[in-house]
Amino acid sequence: MFNLLKYEFIKKYKLISITLISALVLNLYLLTRGIAGSSSFLLLFPLVLSVLYVSDVIRTYSDDLNKKSGYMLFMTPNSGYKIIMSKLAAAVIEGIGMLFIYFLFILINGAFIIYQTRRYVDINEVMNDINTLLSGNIGINLGHVFVFLFAVLVFVIGFIVTVYTAMTIRKSIFSEIKFGGFLSFIIFIGLNWALTYVSGEFYSIVSPQYNSFVNVTTVSASELLVIMFPVIAVSIIQSIILTLCSGYLLEKKINL
Amino acid sequence: MNGNEILKIENLTKKYFNKTALEDVNISVEKGKIYGLLGPNGSGKTTLMKVIAQLHKQTSGQVFISGNPLSYESKSSISYMPTENFLYDSFKVKHAVKFYADMYKDFREDYAMNILEEIKVDPEFRIAKLSSGLNGKLKVALALSRNTDLYMLDEPLNGVDVLSRDTIMDLITKSYDETKTFIISTHLVSEIEKILDSVIFLKDGRVELFGDAEELRLSKGTSVEGLYKEVYKNV
Numbered sequence: 001m002f003n004l005l006k007y008e009f010i011k012k013y014k015l016i017s018i019t020l021i022s023a024l025v026l027n028l029y030l031l032t033r034g035i036a037g038s039s040s041f042l043l044l045f046p047l048v049l050s051v052l053y054v055s056d057v058i059r060t061y062s063d064d065l066n067k068k069s070g071y072m073l074f075m076t077p078n079s080g081y082k083i084i085m086s087k088l089a090a091a092v093i094e095g096i097g098m099l100f101i102y103f104l105f106i107l108i109n110g111a112f113i114i115y116q117t118r119r120y121v122d123i124n125e126v127m128n129d130i131n132t133l134l135s136g137n138i139g140i141n142l143g144h145v146f147v148f149l150f151a152v153l154v155f156v157i158g159f160i161v162t163v164y165t166a167m168t169i170r171k172s173i174f175s176e177i178k179f180g181g182f183l184s185f186i187i188f189i190g191l192n193w194a195l196t197y198v199s200g201e202f203y204s205i206v207s208p209q210y211n212s213f214v215n216v217t218t219v220s221a222s223e224l225l226v227i228m229f230p231v232i233a234v235s236i237i238q239s240i241i242l243t244l245c246s247g248y249l250l251e252k253k254i255n256l
Numbered sequence: 257m258n259g260n261e262i263l264k265i266e267n268l269t270k271k272y273f274n275k276t277a278l279e280d281v282n283i284s285v286e287k288g289k290i291y292g293l294l295g296p297n298g299s300g301k302t303t304l305m306k307v308i309a310q311l312h313k314q315t316s317g318q319v320f321i322s323g324n325p326l327s328y329e330s331k332s333s334i335s336y337m338p339t340e341n342f343l344y345d346s347f348k349v350k351h352a353v354k355f356y357a358d359m360y361k362d363f364r365e366d367y368a369m370n371i372l373e374e375i376k377v378d379p380e381f382r383i384a385k386l387s388s389g390l391n392g393k394l395k396v397a398l399a400l401s402r403n404t405d406l407y408m409l410d411e412p413l414n415g416v417d418v419l420s421r422d423t424i425m426d427l428i429t430k431s432y433d434e435t436k437t438f439i440i441s442t443h444l445v446s447e448i449e450k451i452l453d454s455v456i457f458l459k460d461g462r463v464e465l466f467g468d469a470e471e472l473r474l475s476k477g478t479s480v481e482g483l484y485k486e487v488y489k490n491v
Contacts, residue, residue, distance in 0.1 A: 001359045070371065071342040074311055077279040172313070176272055225351070243280040251328055256311045 004078060004086035005093075012060065016094070019052060020101060027105060036115050038109045046102055053098055054160075057091040061164055065171045081250030082165065084243055091160050092153070098147070104235055143221025151228050158235035162191050165242040173255035191242075199234040262287045262406055262437050263308065266407050268317030270303055270461075274403035278461045281317070285335070287405070288434040290451055292469070295442040296488055302339060302442040304458070308332050309336040321406070327476055329382045334392045337399035339411040339441075341391055349394060356398050368401035375423050389420040391414040393401075396424050398487070400431040407431075410437045421447055453468035455480055 020066035023045060030037035043152075073083065111123075166188035174180030219227070263285035270278040275409055278300045285291060306312040309317055310326055321330040343352050346400050349372065357365045372379060375393045377386075386394065396412050409428070413421045419446075429451055432438060442448050455472065457465040464487055465472070469480055 004359070007355060007389070013347065014346065068340040068342045069344050071311060071338050071340070072344060073339075074356065075309060075336055077328055078359075079328045176315070178273055215461060247296055253313050254311070256306075 001056070001082055001086055001089075004073075005090055006074075007073075008086060008090035009093075012094075015056065017095075019049075023105070027109070031109075031112055035077060035113050038112050038116075038156055042106060042109050046107060049098055049102065053095060057087075057094065058163055058167075059158055060090075061087055062167060064081075065256065074250075074254065079246030079247070080249065080254070081244070083250055084168075084246045087164065088157065088161065088243065092157060095153070095156055124215075128153050144224055147221050147224045147228065151232055152190065154232050154235045154239075158195075161239045161242040161246070162188060162195070165246045166191065168246045168249045168254075171255060172249040175255035182212065194240050195234060199231050202234055203230040205230075260286045260288075263439075264320040264323075265304075265308075266305065266318045266320075268304075268319065269315050270300075270307060270312065271315045276461055278307070278314075281458075281461070281463055283456060283463065285406075285439065286438060287437050289442065289453040290428075290432060290438040292437055292448060292452040293454045293458065294443070294445055294455055294480075294484055295441075295464075296443050299458040301438075301458055301462040302373060302410055303461075305336065305408050305439070305441060306338075309338075311336060311338075317449065320378065332360075332406060333405045335399045335402040335404045335406070336408045337395050337410060337412065337486070343391070343395070343398075345382075345384040347383050348379065349377055349381050349383065349386075352383060352394070352398060353379065353401075356401065360402055362403045364401050364403055368397060371401060371427065373395040375427070377490075381432060388415040389417050392416040393420055393423060393427075396427055400427055405435070406437050406439070410441050412440060413442055413444050425451070445484045449480045452480065455483075457484070459487060 027041050027045075029040075030041045064073050078086075105123075166184045169187055170180050170184035174183050177183065225232075261284055263283070265281055265283040268278055268281040269276065273329060279360060281300075281304065293304065295301050302431075303312060307314050307325070310328070310331060319326045321333055324330065335477060338484065344355075347355070353365060353368050353372070356363045356368070369379065372394070375397060377390055377394050377397065381390070383391070383394075392412065392415060396409065399409060412428070414426050416424065427490075428438065428440070430450075440452075452469045454467065455465070455469050456463060465483070474478060476486075478486070
């Protein structure tokens with residue numbers, strides 16, 4: 001597993017490096033445009049990064065299934081389950097890495113904006129400002145942030161696994177059928193519809209418990225976790241089932 | 257299945273859309289021999305190897321490696337060299353060697369580096385920049401640097417110049433010993449005939465002729481190349 005993960009990153013380190021260097025250069029350029037430039041970067045960078053990230057994790061798997069270089073991976077004595085798990089683990093690590101990089105850019109640009117307005121930067125003051133903002137003014141704390149990030153991570157994994165499963169079905173069950181690509185897209189849509197339906201049903205079952213939160217002006221992190229529990233739970237179950245399905249198909253039915 | 261059998265294929269059929277690539281193939285491969293899998297383009301040689309290597313799934317039939325049905329674990333006993341350029345373009349030669357060393361417990365890294373030196377493939381070369389001859393030699397070197405039971409080389413002489421062909425043939429003969437089995441697919445029969453113990457002729461996905469090379473030569477009164485021309489004269 002470690003070796004599979006290692007080569008996932010060796011294959012893409014150049015692309016990641018180029019993306020980060022380009023972002024750094026763009027950020028430096030926009031910093032010369034003052035606060036407006038810095039703010040635009042902070043708004044646009046996560047959008048661009050998300051698109052690049054999703055397209056990269058999908059492209060990597062697609063290349064392994066559709067290009068001859070995929071033979072290198074599928075000739076190795078690794079089970080289908082190990083291969084799909086390593087792909088997912090690489091996607092998660094890459095996602096967390098991207099998030100970390102974005103936080104670094106927030107810090108750099110935040111410090112720049114503060115310096116532009118006050119002409120000095122005191123790092124303690126910056127941290128205090130963030131703390132006040134999180135704990136007091138808008139009623140959230142680090143617990144909320146973690147719940148939110150956890151939920152985002154679970155949704156992203158769920159989405160990636162669904163895409164991977166549709167692609168795996170295309171290269172296994174439908175590999176000898178005409179219009180297999182179209183069929184796997186229909187499967188992807190169908191899977192998403194079914195999962196949304198199940199999630200909705202689950203939500204309606206547990207929603208009466210939320211009545212206790214209705215009259216509360218602020219929601220604690222643990223309450224937020226309870227509110228988000230149905231969709232998080234469905235996403236986790238979805239990821240586990242689809243990962244097992246993909247692993248089975250990769251091992252028993254694949255046609256590269 | 258007898259004790260000397262390393263590979264057994266029973267009633268194997270492989271279909272793509274409306275095309276049948278392999279039909280009811282039955283083959284038994286014994287340990288310690290070199291087999292020639294012969295046939296023109298489109299006869300099913302590559303498909304057969306890919307099914308054994310588990311890059312393709314058969315439509316029906318079964319394949320056994322040392323008596324066990326195919327599983328991901330059987331990939332440990334098979335060193336397969338695809339005919340396509342499958343090595344990561346962005347890698348240098350030394351990275352491909354490292355990849356094999358990391359992925360296959362039976363890979364002999366020093367042995368591979370010695371072969372590369374012998375065949376003049378610089379480990380610092382980028383794979384994307386290799387000529388087809390160098391790429392062919394590299395693929396063979398990597399496959400032969402594994403110390404395993406069954407080697408399957410798909411068209412190892414394809415697209416390489418005459419000198420490189422000699423180098424590749426040398427590598428194969430040097431790597432052979434009685435514990436190892438080779439299946440070599442090719443349509444360049446004359447180049448490889450001298451090292452073959454047995455031959456499998458595939459025609460339109462079916463086994464047309466299968467047997468000991470020497471016995472066939474004696475019974476048919478012609479070389480394997482002569483037999484090849486006879487079997488495929490209307491193709």
